[in-house]
Amino acid sequence: MERLHTRVLAQWSAGALVTAAVVAVVAGAIAFVDPFSLALPPLVVTGAVFGVVFVLGVAYAGLRYRSWRYEVRTNTLYIERGVLTRVETIVPYVRVQHVDSQRGPLERLLGLGTVVVYTAGSRGADVSIPGLAAERATTLQERLRDLAIESEPTDAV
Structure with a gap:
């Protein structure tokens, strides 16, 4: 069985980066419009959401790579x-x-x-x-x- 090239991890991680950025901007906008919903500054919300979504996306890319044959x-x-x-x-x-x-x-x-x-x-x-x-x-x-x-x-x- 053949596997995919390891550079596909960079491609899929780039996709995770874009997804994390979009989700983080939306979360930051929500926190900005309704600052009392989380009682956290919008920048903190944006950074936290970006970090979590990006780490999960990269982890998923790794699991996806390992499953492909x-x-x-x-x-x-x-x-x-x-x-x-x-x-x-x-x-x-x-x-x-x-x-x-x-x-x-x-x-x-x-x-x-x-x-x-x-x-x-x-x-x-x-x-x-x-x-x-x-x-x-x-x-x-x-x-x-x-x-x-x-x-x-x-x-x-």
Whole structure:
């Protein structure tokens, strides 16, 4: 089983930083508008909320990283993930419609990429593998594409 690149922890921690900042600003604004609700200065409320949310977010990112695994098998792509709820996904290559590689600004900065596998079936039937080194994302995309093509049924007439 393969794991994600460790740099994904920086990406997910950056997400925790943004979330903590937004939640802290909202909490500080509430404390500013209603200063008697907590009897604490708004700046103290903002700092405390930021600290707690950021620490929890980074801890969650670490647990999320530890739970992520994937494996390219003979006939299927197997993915394990989830902190509170464990999810095991098995994608038969015969169901794969197409495979994308995505790299957002932060991912490009960190040298990471995400592979998205779109499958036949209901709307939104896709799986993503985030936190891959950029070159690994490209090779995985090509490998999954090749396996999907190989698994297509041939019409024997």
